[in-house]
Amino acid sequence: MKTTSLTILALVTMSGALPALAQQPAGKPEDTEVWTPVPKIVRPGTTNAAPPSDAIVLFDGRDLHEWVTASDTTKPAGWRVHNGVVTVNKTAGDIRTKRRFTNYQIHLEWQVPVGITGSGQARGNSGLYLGALPDGGYELQILDSYDNTTYVNGQVGAVYKQYIPLANAMRKPGQWQVYDVIWTAPVFRPDGSLESPAYLTALHNGVLVQNHVALKGGTKYIGTPEYKAHGPLPLLLQAHGDPSPPISFRNLWVREL
Numbered sequence: 084m085k086t087t088s089l090t091i092l093a094l095v096t097m098s099g100a101l102p103a104l105a106q107q108p109a110g111k112p113e114d115t116e117v118w119t120p121v122p123k124i125v126r127p128g129t130t131n132a133a134p135p136s137d138a139i140v141l142f143d144g145r146d147l148h149e150w151v152t153a154s155d156t157t158k159p160a161g162w163r164v165h166n167g168v169v170t171v172n173k174t175a176g177d178i179r180t181k182r183r184f185t186n187y188q189i190h191l192e193w194q195v196p197v198g199i200t201g202s203g204q205a206r207g208n209s210g211l212y213l214g215a216l217p218d219g220g221y222e223l224q225i226l227d228s229y230d231n232t233t234y235v236n237g238q239v240g241a242v243y244k245q246y247i248p249l250a251n252a253m254r255k256p257g258q259w260q261v262y263d264v265i266w267t268a269p270v271f272r273p274d275g276s277l278e279s280p281a282y283l284t285a286l287h288n289g290v291l292v293q294n295h296v297a298l299k300g301g302t303k304y305i306g307t308p309e310y311k312a313h314g315p316l317p318l319l320l321q322a323h324g325d326p327s328p329p330i331s332f333r334n335l336w337v338r339e340l
């Protein structure tokens with residue numbers, strides 16, 4: 084257990100996926116892991132959602148012109164577009180949108196490859212950041228949780244280290260997963276204090292996994308989440324440094340609310 088956590092910490096650090104790690108607070112990642120109760124498994128139906136007429140299409144299978152490299156926004160997004168999908172390039176790092184958003188609905192399809200390897204957090208780890216901040220952001224976890232045990236507030240559908248999903252609706256590797264998320268941004272007073280938290284509702288493969296949960300702040304790998312005032316934020320897709328084969332995405336669109 085300890086060895087695994089240290090290995091993951093080392094891999095995350097190498098990946099640079101969580102810049103906040105540069106200044107680690109006291110404590111251990113395990114301090115904020117929750118392992119029970121394990122969400123029940125629900126088998127989802129099939130889904131095939133084309134963008135609605137008023138959507139902003141962020142990836143339609145052709146190119147990544149809506150995206151840049153998160154660590155250097157002057158660089159184009161370096162992930163591989165092929166056959167209508169885009170596959171994570173872990174070397175290129177996280178990608179984020181050029182556009183910024185406040186309140187919105189987002190649709191995202193993603194696929195863990197057949198032959199995925201690894202376990203726990205090191206198995207198809209990625210993440211949808213509903214807002215990217217310099218020290219992280221608000222992460223809805225992406226992970227292969229089909230037959231893969233980890234801390235339940237870090238499994239698929241979790242608001243990472245904040246909310247356990249209401250169910251595990253994961254399809255097998257090789258099948259397409261669907262996230263539909265409704266995001267209400269936090270509101271800050273002029274002095275920077277929090278007036279209203281962020282709210283998130285999420286469906287995974289058509290199954291409700293988060294029901295209007297109030298976020299406790301930005302995602303923290305170690306320590307307690309906290310809010311720092313911000314305006315509209317870009318969306319971010321995580322290139323996690325775990326050594327498992329990379330996952331792919333398709334059909335990504337947003338409707339501003």
Ligand code: MG
Pocket residue numbers: 208209210222224225321323
């Ligand atoms: Mg992740």
